[in-house]
Amino acid sequence: MQIVQAENLVKSYQVGEQQVTAIEQANFTINQGAFVSFVGPSGSGKSTLLNMLGCLDQPSSGRLLINQTDTSTLNRSQAAQFRGEHIGFIFQDFNLIPVLTVEENIEYPLLMVQNRPLAERRARVNSLMEAVGISEQAKKFPNQLSGGQKQRVAIARALASQAKLVLADEPTANLDHATAFRIIDLMKQMRDDYATTFIFSTHDSKIMNAAESLFILEDGKVSEQKNGDAK
Amino acid sequence: MKTLKIALRNLLRYQRRTLLTTLLITLGVVAMLLFVSAAGSFKSMMVGQITDSMLGHLQIHKKGYVSSIDSLPLTMNMKAKMVEKVEQELEQIESVSAWSPRLKFGAMFSNFKETTSIRLNGILPDKEIAACPDLPKRILGDQPETFLPEGSIILPELIAKGLKVKAGDSIVLVATNRDGSVNGMNFTVNAILEGLSGPGGRDGYIHLKDAQQLLRTDSGEISEIALRLDNPDKEKAVLQQLQKTLGKMQNQQGKPAFEIHSWEKLSPFANIANMIDLMTLFIKIMLAAIVLISVMNVMVMAVYERVREIGTLAAMGTQPRTILGLFITEGFLLGVLGSIIGVAISLLLTVILQYAEITFNFGRQSGLVLEPHLQLADVLFASAIVIMAAVLASLQPAWKAAQLNPVDALRAN
Structure with missing residues (x-):
């Protein structure tokens, strides 16, 4: 089953008097449960594509179906609701809420977005903390954690809402290599455990090898390549 | 409750700024309540003297x-x-x-x-x-x-x-x-x-x-x-x-055949009483202005410094109205906090003033003792002004936060 379907996807910006095309006629599909990476140099359109997949931005033309929903027609509020129900985010700078503890950060989407009952929230948060190995840090605030721990919390938070799709923009860019590989392994493990599709962007060749499929972005064009090195 | 908790923690996160803003609101509340209690005491004492020992409340005369x-x-x-x-x-x-x-x-x-x-x-x-x-x-x-x-x-x-x-x-x-x-x-x-x-x-x-x-x-x-x-x-x-x-x-x-007058129409003190009411109104307007400016300043700063955080909240699916609510609640809490501390200090100072028995002269009367009393209505009114002004001041920054484009907000440093 396809979780992402992009048809003739175009994203262009007006920069001064010039029209700049960031994504040009992209056509691709991503299957449910895939573990894929968008790769390409800086400015190749990785973040732009991830923003559209995450319903944070809308395509200039073309159709983008996420979980069978045409996201290009969603208004601001509908897009927020769709994100809250179907999409999880992992950021390069972790972007944890500094005033919330680890468990509260993970609980946030369940409480403030999905408004789930307490018992369900507790069970989900505890299970995710255990899954990503941060149960002992439950009561700590983000500034008391290492980079790797913060990204583990971010992964747990992205999975908290039972998202079908998790988007990670350069999730390992601020981590050392050993930690970065552990995080990628964790993401893969989570994909296996929760059947969630993971899409991450990177320009680190070692990290991109972990992906099962690569989507190469060059001058706004997207091409898919199966990754034989994927473990 | 969840919004309240997050808003409160955000206020505590910038302790010095919150403290200064609360202090400013507190000072405003104290200044207003002390003025109202002292002026109210003076007014009610004078009105009481005039009506209870001289004019009565109303008078009837031949036209x-x-x-x-x-x-x-x-x-x-x-x-x-x-x-x-x-x-x-x-x-x-x-x-x-x-x-x-x-x-x-x-x-x-x-x-x-x-x-x-x-x-x-x-x-x-x-x-x-x-x-x-x-x-x-x-x-x-x-x-x-x-x-x-x-x-x-x-x-x-x-x-x-x-x-x-x-x-x-x-x-x-x-x-x-x-x-x-x-x-x-x-x-x-x-x-x-x-x-x-x-x-x-x-x-x-x-x-x-x-x-x-x-x-x-x-x-x-x-x-x-x-x-x-x-x-x-x-x-x-x-x-x-x-x-x-x-x-x-x-x-x-x-x-x-008859004319009926209230004591206000017969005594020139009514004009002084009106002046006291007018001054009280000005003090209330000043209090609202202090709260508006200080809370708006702190909330504008809060939004400016937390753009990326707002982007993260929006990315996670937080509705714009929830983000609006989070920032308005911060303003509301600043108002509530300033009101509570201000009222507490005012009550304390009022009691001290009562014990101090400050005397004053009015006209030919000397040695009149000032007996300030805080009325519940004054306390509620001052608190309502402060809280409403604080919420009002938060509206624009909160609206700005709620309307931020998540992509731009996430890109902010």
Whole structure:
């Protein structure tokens, strides 16, 4: 089953008097449960594509179906609701809420977005903390954690809402290599455990090898390549 | 509750800024409440003195009397029949707890050595004390055995001092009646009365029967009737009621027979009371401005510094209205916090001021003790102003936060 379907996807910006095309006629599909990476140099359109997949931005033309929903027609509020129900985010700078503890950060989407009952929230948060190995840090605030721990919390938070799709923009860019590989392994493990599709962007060749499929972005064009090195 | 918790933690995250803003709001609340309590105390004390020891809450005169009250015209007195009609109407109104008929006139006062003019009220002592219960409190020195027996006079302080007269002395009053005939009578000074600012504040008092004898009148005529209400707050309602009944009565010429005035229309202190109310209003406006500016400043900074965080919240699916609510709640909490601390400090300072017994002079009165009291209504009003202003001040920054484009917000440094 396809979780992402992009048809003739175009994203262009007006920069001064010039029209700049960031994504040009992209056509691709991503299957449910895939573990894929968008790769390409800086400015190749990785973040732009991830923003559209995450319903944070809308395509200039073309159709983008996420979980069978045409996201290009969603208004601001509908897009927020769709994100809250179907999409999880992992950021390069972790972007944890500094005033919330680890468990509260993970609980946030369940409480403030999905408004789930307490018992369900507790069970989900505890299970995710255990899954990503941060149960002992439950009561700590983000500034008391290492980079790797913060990204583990971010992964747990992205999975908290039972998202079908998790988007990670350069999730390992601020981590050392050993930690970065552990995080990628964790993401893969989570994909296996929760059947969630993971899409991450990177320009680190070692990290991109972990992906099962690569989507190469060059001058706004997207091409898919199966990754034989994927473990 | 969840929004409240996050908002509170965000406030605690910027402790110094929150502390400074709360301090500013607190100062505003304290300044306002102390002013309101001190000015309110002064106002209620003065109003109480004026109504309870001199004017009563309302007064009824023959139409036209008040405009010529300076000359105390005997020709403008109410005849006995008019007085009877007034009393019949007053009997019908439950809120009128007492009334006192007064015969006012001017006379010459002599201590057998010197002579001066004096304004006098002929009163029925029991009725006068019922209408103006604080009148005996104005007596300087020891209270006499009987407040005002026939043949005695209660002398205003100014004349007593000027003519060196004291309680127990004999004096002479000479008055001219409405026909121009002059009459004199001996009186014993029963007590000396403290002077008050405003009309009637330097008048003397004699028994109504003595006044009628001095003026050689047995017609039962009366210059004014002073009314006391069971609750001063009913003043407007009773005034309206009396204007509908007595105010509509006509004399034989078909013109209005009576005029009814509240104490505010008779005493110049009403203008001072209005000024106090106006100043209180300005202080309230200033308080609202302080809160608006300080909270808006802190909230604008909060949004500016947390753009990326707002982007993260939006990316996770937080609805714009929830983000709006988070920031408004922060402003609301600043208002609540400033109000609570401000009210607590104000209460404490009010108690200290009460113990300090600060005295002040007003007009000819000296040594008046300021007794500030905080009314619940003032506390609630000040808190409401602060909280509303704080929420209002948060609206624009909160709206800006809610409308941020998540992509731009996530890109912010």
